[in-house]
Amino acid sequence: MPLRALFLVVFTLIAGVLQLSFPVLAQPDATDPSAVVWDGTLRRIRAPILMYHYVSELPVGADAVRRELTVSPSQFREHLDVLFYEGYTPISLSTLHRALNLGTQLPAKPVVLTFDDGYIDHYVHVFAALQEYGFEATFFVPTAFIDEGRPGHLTWEQIQTMSAAGMSMEPHTKTHRELAGVSYDVLVYEALGSIESLAHYTGVTPRMFSYPVGRYDDFTLSVFASMPILRAVTTERGMLHTTDNRLEVMRMRVPGGASGATIRAILTGS
Ligand SMILES: [Zn+2]
Structure with missing residues (x-):
């Protein structure tokens, strides 16, 4: 039996044992990412996945880390202008x-x-x-920060509004704990816990994931392979995506203070 077929069988058995409502190779519902598993054809798609953090003015005394993670609102609009006028179409990670x-x-x-x-x-x-601009995006949320009303973060009401407007609100663990070198219980708590919180508040069950600080290890990958997570993004650089790299999806970091020209260069891989 080919490895991928074996994977599907094992996955189906695990999903059955866990009584997950996770139809495998059922008739796909185009609107429901949880209904998507795989039709058996390996594919590759080259597409930039841009990674942003802060979109704000720099606070007084911002350190190097903050500066590297921040683009200003006007710079962000320049980026959207580049996307719009050069014919790019933002899609969700689920798409x-x-x-x-x-x-x-x-x-x-x-x-x-x-x-x-x-x-x-x-x-x-x-x-x-x-x-x-009529664009959509994918947002990765550490849900415990929202639960505790942490200053400088979204509220559940805002997350509901964004979700209802077509934005993809996806998990980034509960507490932003790094997922390398942690136990099974921690992985379940951080991953499934954040999925459940988002599903509860938005009415949409998320199926994407982002590893905090891009950290994970082989154990993380093996546990995630049995979870209802369809695709997980890292902080590694790359824009070629394949059917089978679903838990190690690469992104393109947007550097702090990036201009429209910088975004144009990133998009074209130059
Ligand atoms: Zn993070």
């Missing part, structure tokens, strides 16, 4: 996943916009700008 696993059609120049860490900027600056 890219469906194309890789089922061969669904993508626009000519697809790009995935991702925003990590659940900052308030993502509602105040990013969401408003995206709506103006």
Whole structure:
């Protein structure tokens, strides 16, 4: 039996034991990413997945780390202008996943916009700008930060509003704990816990994931392979995605203070 077929069988058995409502190779529902597993054809798609963190003005005394993780709201609009006028179409990570696993059609120049860490900027600056351009994006949220009302972060009400407007609100663990060298219990708590919180508040069960600080190990991957997580993004650089790299999806880091020209260079891989 080929390895991938074996994987599907094992996956199905595990899903059955865990009584997950996770149809495997059922008739795919184009609107429900959880219904997507794989039709048996390996595919590769080249598409930039941009990785953003803060979209705000720099606070006074910002250190080097903060500066490297921040683009200003006006710089972000320059990026959207580049995407718009050069014919790129932002899609969600779920849409890219469906194309890789089922061969669904993508626009000519697809790009995935991702925003990590659940900052308030993502509602105040990013969401408003995206709506103006008719763009969608994927947001990775550490859900315990939202539960505790941590300053500078989104609220559940804002997350509901963004989800209802078509944004993909996906998990980034509960507490932003790094997932290398941790126990099975920690992985389940951080991954399934954050999935459940988002499903509860938005009514949409998320199936994507982002590893905090890009950290994970072989044990993380083996546990995640049995979880209802369809695709997980890292902080490694790359834009070639394949059907079988689903738990190690590479992204393109947007450097601090990036101009429109920088984004143009990233998109074209130059
Ligand atoms: Zn993070």
